[in-house]
Each structure stands twice: as structure tokens, then as C-alpha cells.
Amino acid sequence: MELMSSPIYFVSSTESPEFNQLNSSLTRSSLVGLDAEWKPVRTHQSTFPTVSLLQIACRLIPDETESVVFLLDLSTIPLHSIYDLLKQVFESPCILKLGFKFKQDLKYLSSTFVAQGCHLGFEKVEPYLDIASVYNALQNKQKGKELPKQSKSLAAICKDVLRISLSKELQCSDWSCRPLSEEQVQYAAADAHCLLKIFDVLRCKFCKEGNSRDGVAEIHPFNVKLGLKLIMEEPDTCNVIIKTKFCNAIEMVQATTTEFPQKITTPSDSDLGRLSLNHKAIDDTILRIIKRYGDKIVLKLFDRSPKGSKKKGKRQSSSYNKEKRSEDIDEWEGPPPWDMSLGGDGCPKFLCDVMIEGLAKHLRCVGIDAAVPYTKKPNTRDLIEQAEKEKRVLLTRDAKLLRHKYLIQNQIYLVKSLLKNDQLVEVIHTFQLDISEDKLMSRCAKCNGRFIQRPLSTEEALEVAKGFQVIPNCLFNKNVEFWQCKDCNQLYWEGTQYHNAVQKFIEVCKLS
Ligand SMILES: [Zn+2]
Structure with missing residues (x-):
């Protein structure tokens, strides 16, 4: 199977035919694959990287197989001129967004837009579907039981599902440099396009398996366009619409009027660069998949514009040992130390790299879950895999590891202190861990x-x-x-x- 048979458009200006093509494709898509590229971060650079390329792969309707990939050059397009358009795509209930661990991308994307004065960046992507979670769900179902969640890379999923090897060589290449090489263009396009391809396979499986369990499948035996008439007549359809948050009346009308999309506008649609994206029918199977697996990415204010709010928040809460710690706080404006949504019971778990095993023992002594690598000499991939698998924040003294931080959802934190006691205090403070006397010695320091x-x-x-x-x-x-x-x-x-x-x-x- 060939992966990149679809046309690729490089969009470097809003005054270009490629941009018009993008607009018209988005109005014809109910399924898009999203990915972003940025220049790899230097080891001690602490701000979010600047995203230089956003890839949008559009599946065009009515033809189920036709797709087109757009590479948006964020280093040349004035970001305010595409902010509304992207925000609308991200939040449109009529476009299912596919991604692979896109939350990280969205954070970086958001902060890139905020840096160019775009309000508060991007708040959410909804409906969203993470290729990894659908892959896991369907794999598990096939085997008839719940298996522990695997965390495969996109390349591994691609290989498994499409029998295609996705080269990862260029992942760390310099994406801010222009012009991009032909290989970079192909690589970037393939990364977004393969999401559509993987989704196709999964959609097929989903259809074959006849997901009647959720009670929605039987409602539409045919590929329905959600006509107003049908909505009135068929209470269940209405139900689906409400469940999938198609509650906005205007969007409902737009969703039902494929013939005259241009005539229906909301007041905000008059804004420059805004499109009416909500006027197409969304595929029935996609609706069901959204219902079953649909997710959303919501960024906290701080994630959207890390610079200002981080500093402020940290300063306010650092009543403790102020003089000594304030330097570190100023120094560290990087990604939030820990994403609450990733930890289990409201407290982060850690994986301490081999250089700081002493810190692991100290953390255990104060009741914090701190693991060490499986082996004495783990390589980078082992560490990242273990951290991902066990949902741990990786603590390390090895600055080189930060280069891989975009690979790891649970994040990496570089421990700056040299001595165990100081390291303990640093981690407690940074992650705002709640330590109390009754938690002391509540874990085995040895294991x-x-x-x-x-x-x-x-x-x-x-x-x-x-x-x-x-x-x-x-x-x-x-x-x-x-x-x-x-x-x-x-x-x-x-x-x-x-x-x-x-x-x-x-x-x-x-x-x-
Ligand atoms: Zn033990």
C-alpha cells in the first residue's frame, strides 16, 4: 500500500491558491488528521518550542477515499490571519479530529499563537480521537478481553495496521529551516495522512463488528444526512445529536443544509478568515465512533500560554524557602511539571533515572511512589517506555534526555540539585507534593x-x-x-x- 498518494499543498501565505484550496477542502471534510512539527528544543531551553509546521490531512466528502494534505508554514503565515479558522476547525462538532498524542502539539501550537498575540491560544479540540486509544481498544476487543493499555508509537501502529514503515529519522530535523527538503515535506505529510489511513482500517473493523451494543448503530442502516425532517420524525436521531453535543441550533441548521451553505451565517462568521464549516453531513459511522471513543483535548489556561501565568502562579505559591528557591523558579518556565489528568490518584508517580536512585529512596521514605529503571543501564527508549507504560514522570539529571520530552506524555523533569536532601526538596516543591507526617515511611524504601x-x-x-x-x-x-x-x-x-x-x-x- 502506498501511503502518500494524496496531493500535498504547502501553504505559506493566506493570499495563495493553496490557502483557498485549504478553505474549500475544510468545508468538504468531516474527518481531518492533525500533526505539528517544531524545531527540537535545546537541552536547557525552558520555554515551549515554537511550532513551525502544522499538517492537516483532510478526508474529502462525498468521496470516502479522496484526501489531501496541507502543510501550513507557521513561520511565514501571520498567525492571527488563520487563528479563527483553526479554532473553528478544532472546535467544530462536524469535524472529527484525529491525532496521535496531539495534546502536546496543541500546547506548543497554542503557545506559538499566543506569542504572536492571538488571544488565549487554543482551548480545546473536540471531537477528538486519539489513534493510539482506538487502536488499543480494538486490539483488546479482538482478543476478547481487557489487556493492559499498550503504548505503541505511531510508527509501530502504522506498521501493525497498514504494514507501512513510517520513517522517524526526520522527526528531530530542523523544522524551522526553509525551504524544507523534499524528504521533510513527504515525512510531515505522511505523519498526518497515515492517521486517516489508520482510521479507515479501524472504521472498517468497527463496521464489521456491528457495534449494535450502544443502541445507536441500528438507528441508521444507511448513510444518513441529518435532514431537519428526519430530526423531527426520528426521536433517536435527535438523541444522537444531543448526545454528541450538536446542541447549537445554528449548527444544527447548518448541519442539515448541505445545499445552501453560504446563505446561513452566524454573526461571528462575518469575521475575516472565518468559514462556515458546519454545514456538511457527518458520516453515520463517524458519529458512532465519536460516541464510543470520542474524546476531547482541553488545555488549561496555563498550558495555552505558559510564559506569563506560570511565573506568576509559581511566585505566589512559593512562600517556602523563598530566597533560595526563587532563582530556580525564574529559571524554570518550561512545560508544567505534571499534568494532573495523567496521574492516577491526584499525586504524580515518578521514575528516577539511575543517577538519582538515592532520590527514589528518599521519595519513598516520604510516601511518594518512585520507581527505578528495570535494568542498571537502561537506554533512553527503555526509560521513556517505562515512564509511559507506568504513567510516571521521568526524573533525571541527564539534560540530553530532555531532547526527547515531546515523546513522553507524562513529561520529564530535570533535577537540578546535587544532594539527595536538596533533590527531595526540589521535587516536592516543583510538583507541589503534599507531604505529611503520617505519610513518612509508608512505603518500602528498598523496592x-x-x-x-x-x-x-x-x-x-x-x-x-x-x-x-x-x-x-x-x-x-x-x-x-x-x-x-x-x-x-x-x-x-x-x-x-x-x-x-x-x-x-x-x-x-x-x-x-
Ligand atoms: Zn519492598
Whole structure:
């Protein structure tokens, strides 16, 4: 199968035939693939990278197979002239946006637009479908059971689904340099276009599997255009529309009037560069897929325009150890240390690189989930894969790793302090971890495991410790309680060492 058989348009100005082509294609698309490229960030550069290319692959209707790819040169197009158009595409309920971990791209894109004075950047992309999550869902369904979520790369999904090797060589090439090489153009276009191709395969599977379970599938046995008449007659159709948030009356009318799109405008449509994108019928299968798997990306204000708000927010909350920390805070304006939506129970989990295994032990001692790499000498890919798989924030002292930070959704943080205690304080402060005395020593410092709920008596502890751990004789008649790690069986007790350690962490973490 050939991947790039579709025309590619390089759009470098709004006064160009290519831009007109983009406008007319967007009005004919209910499915687009999105991707963005930026110049790789220097290791210690702390602001968001500037996005220099936005790829939009459009699937044109009515022909289900025809598609076209646009490469928007964000380094030459004045961004305010395309801001409204893009915002409308991102938020149109009639265009399903496909992406691969597009949230990161959207953050960078948003901050690039904000830097050129475009209001507050981009707030959301909806409806959105992440190719990785659909791939996972369908893979799991095939095997008939819920498997742990895999996090494959786009190239791996491409290979698996399309039997095509997507070259990743150019991923880190300089995307800000012009003109782009022919290879770069092909690579950039393929990255967005393959999203459509993968979606096609998944859509096929979805149709074959006859997803009648959700009760929507049976409503439209044919490819429906959501006519007003039908909406009136068919209550279920109405229901679908409401469920998929087609609530805006004007959009509903626009969705139903394929014949006269230009005649229906909202007041805001008179803005320059705004298009009426909502006038086409959305494919029934796409509607069902949105219903089942549809998602949205919502950026917090801070993610949209990191520079100003970050500094301010950080300053306000840094009442603690102000003089010493304020330098670091000024220095660090990078991506937010941790995306709340990625952590499980409201507290980030960490993966400490080999150079800072001591920090991992310290974090465990204050009750924070901190893992170490599977092997003693992990390569970059192992680290990133483990962090992704276990949804951990990667902590490292290796600045070179930051080059890969766009690959990792859970993010990488470069630990600046040299000493373990300082590193602990730095991480607690940066990630605003809530440390309290009752969390101290609540994890196995050796392996990061949790403890067996019930304390063990001396007799039980002696039994468990046989041939494994020496329990000092002096404890025998003191009625000491023991805790055992569920994972590695290590025993802990409230001896002198324990009390010293608790005291130390109370001081280090300034717990009162
Ligand atoms: Zn353990």
C-alpha cells in the first residue's frame, strides 16, 4: 500500500491558491488528521518550542477515499490571519479530529499563537480521537478481553495496521529551516495522512463488528444526512445529536443544509478568515465512533500560554524557602511539571533515572511512589517506555534526555540539585507534593512496595525473616511491631534508625 498518494499543498501565505484550496477542502471534510512539527528544543531551553509546521490531512466528502494534505508554514503565515479558522476547525462538532498524542502539539501550537498575540491560544479540540486509544481498544476487543493499555508509537501502529514503515529519522530535523527538503515535506505529510489511513482500517473493523451494543448503530442502516425532517420524525436521531453535543441550533441548521451553505451565517462568521464549516453531513459511522471513543483535548489556561501565568502562579505559591528557591523558579518556565489528568490518584508517580536512585529512596521514605529503571543501564527508549507504560514522570539529571520530552506524555523533569536532601526538596516543591507526617515511611524504601496492612508480632517477624533478614536480639522483649513489604518481604520496625529517619525527613520537608 502506498501511503502518500494524496496531493500535498504547502501553504505559506493566506493570499495563495493553496490557502483557498485549504478553505474549500475544510468545508468538504468531516474527518481531518492533525500533526505539528517544531524545531527540537535545546537541552536547557525552558520555554515551549515554537511550532513551525502544522499538517492537516483532510478526508474529502462525498468521496470516502479522496484526501489531501496541507502543510501550513507557521513561520511565514501571520498567525492571527488563520487563528479563527483553526479554532473553528478544532472546535467544530462536524469535524472529527484525529491525532496521535496531539495534546502536546496543541500546547506548543497554542503557545506559538499566543506569542504572536492571538488571544488565549487554543482551548480545546473536540471531537477528538486519539489513534493510539482506538487502536488499543480494538486490539483488546479482538482478543476478547481487557489487556493492559499498550503504548505503541505511531510508527509501530502504522506498521501493525497498514504494514507501512513510517520513517522517524526526520522527526528531530530542523523544522524551522526553509525551504524544507523534499524528504521533510513527504515525512510531515505522511505523519498526518497515515492517521486517516489508520482510521479507515479501524472504521472498517468497527463496521464489521456491528457495534449494535450502544443502541445507536441500528438507528441508521444507511448513510444518513441529518435532514431537519428526519430530526423531527426520528426521536433517536435527535438523541444522537444531543448526545454528541450538536446542541447549537445554528449548527444544527447548518448541519442539515448541505445545499445552501453560504446563505446561513452566524454573526461571528462575518469575521475575516472565518468559514462556515458546519454545514456538511457527518458520516453515520463517524458519529458512532465519536460516541464510543470520542474524546476531547482541553488545555488549561496555563498550558495555552505558559510564559506569563506560570511565573506568576509559581511566585505566589512559593512562600517556602523563598530566597533560595526563587532563582530556580525564574529559571524554570518550561512545560508544567505534571499534568494532573495523567496521574492516577491526584499525586504524580515518578521514575528516577539511575543517577538519582538515592532520590527514589528518599521519595519513598516520604510516601511518594518512585520507581527505578528495570535494568542498571537502561537506554533512553527503555526509560521513556517505562515512564509511559507506568504513567510516571521521568526524573533525571541527564539534560540530553530532555531532547526527547515531546515523546513522553507524562513529561520529564530535570533535577537540578546535587544532594539527595536538596533533590527531595526540589521535587516536592516543583510538583507541589503534599507531604505529611503520617505519610513518612509508608512505603518500602528498598523496592517502592506497599506494606501488608496488619503489623506483625515478633514471632511472626522471626518466621518471615528466616534466612533472609537478621532481626537484632535487643528487639525481642520490647513488644515492637513489624511491617512487611508486600513485594520484597523486607521487614521494618520502629527502632532507632526508624526514629532517626522520621526526624530527618520532618526536618528536610519542614513538617511541623
Ligand atoms: Zn519492598
